[in-house]
Amino acid sequence: MIATSSELITVLRQYNPWWRNASASDLPSWRRRAFHGILTWMQEPPAPRALLLSGARQVGKTTLFLQVIQELIDNGVPPTKILYATFDHPLLKLLGLDGLIKLWREFEPESDGIEYLFLDEIQTVRDWQTWLKLQVDFEKKRRIAVTGSATPLVTEGQESGVGRWHTLRLSTLSFFEYLQLKQVNIPPLPEINSLARLFDWTPAQFATVSADAAPLVAHFHEYLLRGGFPQSVVMGSVTAAQKLLREDIVDKVLKRDMTALFGVRHILELEQVFLYLCLHGGGILDMQTLCGDLELKKPTVNNFINLLEATHLIYKLPPFGYGKEILRARYKVYLADAAISPSVLLKGNSLLEDPIALGIAVETAFFKHVFARYYSRSAGFSYWRGKSDREVDIVAEVEGRLTPFEVKYRSQHTGAGELKGLTQFCETRQAPRGYVITREMQDFSILTLEKEVNTRTGKAPIRIAKIPAPLACYWLGKTELDELPGD
Template sequence: MRIPQSDLLAVLRNYNPWWQNQPLPDLPNWKRAAYYKIAAWAAEPPAGRALLLSGARQVGKTTLFLQAIQELLDQKIPPGNILYATLDHPLLKLAGLEQILEAWQEREPRREGPLYLFIDEIQSAKDWQTWIKHQVDFHKGQRRIAVTGSATPLVTENQESGVGRWQTIKLATLSFYEYLQIRSEPVPTLPQIRSLRQLFDWKESNFQEVSHVARPIIALFHEYLLRSGFPQCSTISSITLSQKLLREDIVDKVLKRDMTALFGVRRVLEIEQVFLYLCMHDGGLLDLQELCQSLELKRPTVSNFIDLLEATHLIYRLRPYGYGKQILRAKSKVYLADAAISPSTLLKGKSLLDDPIALGQAAETAFFKHLFTRYYDQTLGFSYWQNKKKEEVDLIVDLAGRRTVPFEIKYRSPNHTKTKAFPAMQEFCQNQKIEKGYIITREIDDFKTLQLSENLRIQKIPAALACYWLGQSEIDRL
């Protein structure tokens, strides 16, 4: 549909105040780790590729784009060479990408240097993959295109049209470290750990000293599990209001708006029921038969709903470790995108802290998210493992075939890790000839290295410290 150019420009001027030499709205002074990846792309796109910033709604994608734009303006890039548009706006969505570009180019004649296009919620554009392909192929070096998307299908459907045309940054919710920075919480001075493997070289006195100094971050970690890593929610002082905002502005909008607008879902009540079931089983194995029986839904319907929840970044799925038909038929493990989604959606409030099982699930979800955020682009995948006794190694990271790293999360009670047995960890490491593993603990003083056997050392790390260091670190390996 053809939209009058004057109407388009009226909208674009509001989103691009720099065209009229006006400052951007207040932006956070502190920058997330993903910002530096975007800035590096803007300076020199690898092989001329576009950039895809993929993540859930309200996770901070727009803020990162505006911070990147501010950096370009500080570098004296001509303001007219920079366009920002969001296809969440109904008029821009109706106009389409080509009309938006036409209006921009007629309003702001090109100056010397490349053009920078920042497009939010690209999945709302028709044939967006083909559009990016043409832009990259026919405007090499002239246009640098960065887009965001809140749905995974935009990187899976028609993938062949985009092969080699864009690089992807997957943006999760705030890490524990980022949460503390954004809230300006007073944090004790802790040593910087560039790799969790460094801890195997520590002396007992190092563990004792850090345990003593780090004790205040446990309460902050629990607040993080309650407030969430969604930027808007994390800055609200009231935990009750924070959870209300998460439930209403993030979860409900995805379930009741995006599912209909993006995927044509009409059975909104049923997909909401499936999501509530997953909230009650966060971090657990997904028993599709039990889920179908509990909700009286057919298996294909439930499988489709779970695919859509994963596509909109509300959940992650892990397959069991290994290969073959037996593994393909095995149950998946499901994690929510953020530890606070379950207590917020189920209206638990602060009662989460009084429920050892639920608190343990929240800590495991948070730890997985930190691992995923730091290593998704360097791994062959994340998985879990069970022995014949159903004893489990919760998380296994396969670092691009170089090394397999197992983790068990033991957070359900203060005495849950006092034993030195850990039979699942020992069996898995023995079978796979792995010499180092990790136990993620609850108590701040449950922090030490154990020699479980001649060929196996285990590093016990309190969850709050592990998440803090994973969020702080810019390392590329564990």
């Protein structure tokens, strides 16, 4: 070992200030929604498993851990029963998991009662899967939470780890969380635990809420520019926020994590693929064109795209369908956050002056909100393409129920003539409800189409809820999941 035990424990004590009756410094009082889920799992786990918090770098995983630790101590847990370590630190990575526990127990002797372990970036440690499996199986007094910034933490070693950990996926900040962190004075808006509740509203309710919610529009546009990474939200200017996102988040993943975790050697080619996705985000990926433009082979590009998905920089959205319908179909790709593209492409505020780019940013932001809201329900997400190349941007499938979403972020009001793809999908798949995400606050209502579909209770007209994007993202990001979008 290149460091002595005393040098190692000095590092460990710096990460665990509560051992010397100090608290973690500069913890924000504001907490993400995921805080309560982590705390509940550590206090009263519903199953004998570890907790895996998975998400991109800089989305707030470490802060959440430290906030939960402080809450445990405030609730009476002895500080010496809590261990936090991050394997981003080279000495702790070298020490390994068993060495870490041994070192802890050399300086903080074991005693009766539950132990709480919080381990950051565990995927950088060798054989973490086997270690975690053994801990869950044989160390019943330990409650363990780990984080990872790459999907291999979930997929690699899945056979030995099945049933040993519960995954909580953390996206970038929702629009509601962004407003909270910015301490924006939010107008009094009604609570909506399911967007389906809007189908019961009166025209007067739509008019009142659209007027009350008007101040959200400017904040929503700034949210698209700054992004949902906590550090970028509190930066002094949009320019500084985008610079941080570009240099401190994206570059670190591309140039450090890809090499350290996956052994990628052709970083320049990887950057070119990512830049291409920034230019074409939200669209159906034409692999042949991409390969031709970048002069790369298809297996290489496929590998890079899978790695970008593994490190939570993109989402891949498959086509809707079954069997032969999707055998050779193409994926859509969304960036993990709407601000990534304008940050990487140095667009700054000019995004708001480009209707096409702004529409893609809104679609990206909305997809992230839908994905984050329903991910825990094992939802399936896809896009749909029907006859005459008519499309639906997003289809959520939860417990056998299909709910289509279309994003129409344009100045004019949205009528039935602009919703031919949504109408065709509802007809062919017998879906009585759909949603269109609009731009204008006044474009907020229920649109009843002339077409009818079969339901469990008989024939019913197709009804479309038109919801302004700021309101849709606000509600999806605020309330806990009580019901499905189509209920």
